Amino acid sequence: MNPPTVQIISECFIKPHYPVEEIKPPIHLATWDIAMLSVHYIQKGLLFIKPQITTNDQENPVKSLLNRLKESLSITLVHLYPLAGRFATLKQENPPFYSVYIDCNNSPGAKFIYATADLTISDILSPVDVPVVFQSFFDHHKAFDHDGHSMSLLSIQVTELIDGIFIGCSANHAVVDGTSFWYFWEILSNTFNAQEKNPVITRPPILKRWFPNGHGPHNLPFTHHDQFMSRFETPPLRERIFHFSPESIAKLKAKANSQSKTSKISSFQSVSALVWRCIIRSRRLPRDPETTCTLAANNRRRMDPPLPNEYFGNTVLTLNGKATVGELLDQGLGWAAWRLHEAVEGHSDAAVREWVEKWMENPVIYTRSGHNPYGLLLGSSPRFRMYENEFGMGKAVAIRSGYGNKFDGKVMFYPGYEGGGSMDLEITLPPETMAALETDVEFMDGLNGKC
CATH class of the missing domain: 3.30.559.10 (Chloramphenicol acetyltransferase-like domain)
Incomplete structure (x- = not known):
């Protein structure tokens, strides 16, 4: 019997709902960010019971979910616009300078994927071990943070199961830690559930990176990312x-x-x-x-x-x-x-x-x-x-x-x-x-x- 597969139905990129003036300057990575460049993206997600159609006239609830989620993500990115950017590296030879930063201007945005899988909630929660198929519920499989130069810094994959919906989020770990990752989820969820189009963010984010007094963008002792990138594959676990x-x-x-x-x-x-x-x-x-x-x-x-x-x-x-x-x-x-x-x-x-x-x-x-x-x-x-x-x-x-x-x-x-x-x-x-x-x-x- 062939293992269950996840089929990608559609994918697109989502930009901030409207232009943000502050995104023009680059966002330079702080010490704690740079230290993460050779680890994987954060990949966490939530499994929900799939909403059902109750009348013949009702809009397909999954289609409605996807549209609202895309709109909510676009509005959320107005406030958390670094997630819509890409990494860039500034290099010069004389004097030597090497720095990685977030470029918020030259990016197609955050990625959004809709996929399906012929599985039930019981299929994936009942086994003693977490099924390997969960790895297919996330984008950027095996990607490292430095890959954010060519990949989106944020990707959301909505996978429709027979009786469930899994929302999987892959976020670059050099951009966010766990606290910021779940803070993003909070804003996205609140935006999705708000009655108004542009809800007030009760806890506005602080996007300016922290540097010690007197210090700014870090000049790294490298000339090429091969000098610090170290990819690995995990054995069977x-x-x-x-x-x-x-x-x-x-x-x-x-x-x-x-x-x-x-x-x-x-x-x-x-x-x-x-x-x-x-x-x-x-x-x-x-x-x-x-x-x-x-x-x-x-x-x-x-x-x-x-x-x-x-x-x-x-x-x-x-x-x-x-x-x-x-x-x-x-x-x-x-x-x-x-x-x-x-x-x-x-x-x-x-x-x-x-x-x-x-x-x-x-x-x-x-x-x-x-x-x-x-x-x-x-x-x-x-x-x-x-x-x-x-x-x-x-x-x-x-x-x-x-x-x-x-x-x-x-x-x-x-x-x-x-x-x-x-x-x-x-x-x-x-x-x-x-x-x-x-x-x-x-x-x-x-x-x-x-x-």
């Missing part, structure tokens, strides 16, 4: 969604704080510590090497003065909890959670500015240069308001992602469908490691509230 209820999370948090004799350990740190311990155990590693649990941290509120949540760009840095394999497995959940808590507490304004200063002395562009069996990376956030984005179809029934930035040990945190502090964890591991995690007593007890 399994991907599963694990659901943590509010009750199971509360028990994990209570256990972690009790073992550490504190009340400072958060729910996120407690769940992260469980995942760290159990994945490392499932890998069956030697005891002496150091293992790391890397967290993606939003710098906006950590800076002094803080950047607003409406700052539209990247502010993400990573921080690490560290321990030898033996220490991690011999000590309890609370010990591991406290290591993560200390790493979070140490990520201050001074730490952020120190990273920026060192980066300007020696610019670093993130790459994945091989598998690290002793590490895992935790990204996204259960605090993002993903399920609050509705497009005339009610609340989404699931959140899923594409191929982008998946590797052994990648864990993504999403809010659970029922809310209340619940979490869904998207965990990506090789088949043999996933099988071990599925039978790990500590992990399954924590998942089921038996810790």
